Amino acid sequence: MNFTTSEENYIKGIFHLQQETGLVNTNALAAEMNTRAASVTDMLKKLKSKKLLQYEKYKGFKLNEAGKKTALDVIRKHRLWEFFLVAHLKFDWDKVHPIAEELEHISSEELVQRLDNFLGNPSFDPHGDPIPDKHGRIPVINQLSLREVPLKKAVTVSSVSNQSVQMLEMLKHYHIALGTQITVIKRFEFDGSLEIKVLKQSPCIISEQVAKNVFVHDTQ
Amino acid sequence: MNFTTSEENYIKGIFHLQQETGLVNTNALAAEMNTRAASVTDMLKKLKSKKLLQYEKYKGFKLNEAGKKTALDVIRKHRLWEFFLVAHLKFDWDKVHPIAEELEHISSEELVQRLDNFLGNPSFDPHGDPIPDKHGRIPVINQLSLREVPLKKAVTVSSVSNQSVQMLEMLKHYHIALGTQITVIKRFEFDGSLEIKVLKQSPCIISEQVAKNVFVHDTQ
């Protein structure tokens, strides 16, 4: 089946929200998509008629298997293109998202497959997010947010869940990137901020906001 | 200025036609774009209002400087992507056109510039067509069609003007590609077909149709 750019964007938005909440509601999706509730309802009807969605009026909605597969397809393309932009075109990792938002809608399946091979079938994109394979399978790793890490334990940054330019600029400032080794020294009760030691840097303090978006795994 | 995919496609179509005829007329563009004359008129009004077009009702039209620059921008992107698809993703050269038709509308200027550098600032795409630089300058080479080449003279294929899958499959059959060395042995008056010798192949006969689309330059 073939979808418009707009349909694909809605599908992605629903996928994103239903991972947190199960059932998604209209206003939440309108906020996510930066649009109005009425526009969402219009699109829901279309996606339901295309059999991508479980949807009863006023009851909430979620993607069915076909919908999820479509979402994973688009996410796969997005993350492969991001990988290409950073690894080969030498873009900074905080600049690639909007470009990948366009590239992800290029339709050729053969293009995606060849791009995947060209890139060496990577498992994670430059933000540390897993890249689904062509069947929609997602690699998993054990990770937890910096906020939940025990004190004094050396961990390695594996992904960053907030990919806004603002957030990623902040991480650059702290010299934090994927693969960076970090130890949490102290947690401040007052505002949940953390004193951390980034390898080769002096200790510094990060806000709880930052900490909860930085995911890490054990340093082996 | 920013343009829609549809606007960019019309601009490309006009550019293509005006290189042959100077002034373009509505029906010709409708044929080129696979659409109806009425749709063309609608778009002409829009392009005129965006100051890309010299256009008087019923009198024909052509791109002004801004329009030409826009066309060259899109053509540049198209040919750079084609180069990427063939050189790095190992696509056959007769499969890349429809994919580049999509990629050429990705808007990021930085993307194009980085892609250009990544590819080594190529001057010609996989069909031998010149790639405009970022200022819209097009490299030129002396070439003539195989139909006009003197007999017994060794020449090298530099470009192929008809890029249909049908044409390119035919060239594959003859083992003709960019850089292939050819000598014309004989011209048949009856139908204008040519007996040619492709380097490392036995002599064969190609139709006038094929010959006029294959461009060559002197083999040095």
Next chain:
DNA sequence: AAATATTTTTAGATTTGTCTAAATTTTATT
């Protein structure tokens, strides 16, 4: 459980790009 607030949907408009059919203008032919 009635009143109020919130959420969601519908109704009707708007924009972009397209179309058909009719009207208009230009070109060609007798």
Next chain:
DNA sequence: AATAAAATTTAGACAAATCTAAAAATATTT
């Protein structure tokens, strides 16, 4: 130069994706 033919434009319609404002359904509060 009048008429026929061809090319072009206009008028009006439609689909996709969006919007605002109003109506309907659901949820919350007193």
